[in-house]
């Protein structure tokens with residue numbers, strides 16, 4: 001990347017100074033090129049479509065999560081930096097994408113923060129009660145449609161830079177030797193946005209930063225209040241687990257039209273146990289599909305109240321689909337409409353993505369519109385408690 005020829009949104013020429021999100025410096029495996037070439041993109045734990053291989057599924061996402069988890073180094077001057085950058089960016093000599101104003105920050109930090117805070121009590125209640133939460137149509141209470149459209153454009157800009165890679169799962173086919181086999185997820189491509197993408201996707205990085213800065217403490221404090229007001233924990237179906245906001249995982253994924261999907265899975269199969277390599281607790285998915293309409297498919301199907309014994313079958317020993325009790329389990333289908341945010345417990349909630357735009361023609365324009373963009377942030381538990 002020609003970092004030197006770019007002017008960053010903060011006006012500094014250097015790439016690192018533009019990073020709102022920084023990775024811990026001394027970990028060489030966190031360098032993007034190495035990451036991109038060596039790792040699959042989670043959820044690598046998704047059962048593969050090849051049923052006979054799905055047992056002994058390697059908890060690859062756990063391992064790769066642990067290794068590639070990003071550390072959040074929020075600049076204390078986040079707000080003033082972004083304010084500055086949006087007012088000064090018109091003076092920038094950007095060699096990159098500036099025709100469509102892609103480097104102008106559109107997100108209002110204050111608005112997003114206050115929206116999240118206002119919704120956080122309902123998020124906490126719904127998560128505690130049902131294991132998931134989502135906003136509802138018209139999906140404008142988190143980010144306005146203009147911002148969603150911009151985020152999609154930034155996702156496309158990253159794609160045009162070649163940042164995405166084929167998404168795949170890996171299964172252990174020989175438990176003794178640990179031999180693995182790789183299964184591509186046809187039509188699914190993903191990347192892990194990080195601070196170095198700020199030049200291309202400033203609003204995306206800002207959204208990630210604000211969400212991580214705001215949500216975990218807000219949700220934790222609702223739990224604290226519940227405890228001290230005497231209503232206690234465990235009143236809902238799932239006990240609350242405090243969230244950490246110093247580390248996270250992120251994935252920006254595009255699911256192509258023509259029937260691409262994610263098989264049913266649980267994101268964090270290992271659970272939040274002591275010694276677990278994967279501490280991901282909360283999955284937060286923001287959809288970037290402003291023109292989605294019913295009939296386009298690609299819904300996120302969330303299974304509700306699936307007992308642990310059945311969840312185990314999803315990722316291993318038995319084909320989940322053959323399990324009668326599980327089949328009768330209730331589910332909700334959530335459209336991937338632009339501006340929709342879905343939260344659910346990463347270690348508890350089975351889900352899948354239904355076929356995206358299965359009947360799309362191959363016309364390039366149509367495919368582009370029907371590409372399904374989703375930005376996922378995984379927030380870890382602050383400590384293993386279960």
Ligand SMILES: O=C(O)CCC(=O)C(=O)O
Nearest residue numbers: 042043262267300353374
């Ligand atoms: O894009 C979605 O709606 C869900 C994707 C998903 O399940 C995952 O990335 O683990």
Ligand SMILES: [Fe+2]
Nearest residue numbers: 043266267351
């Ligand atoms: Fe998932």
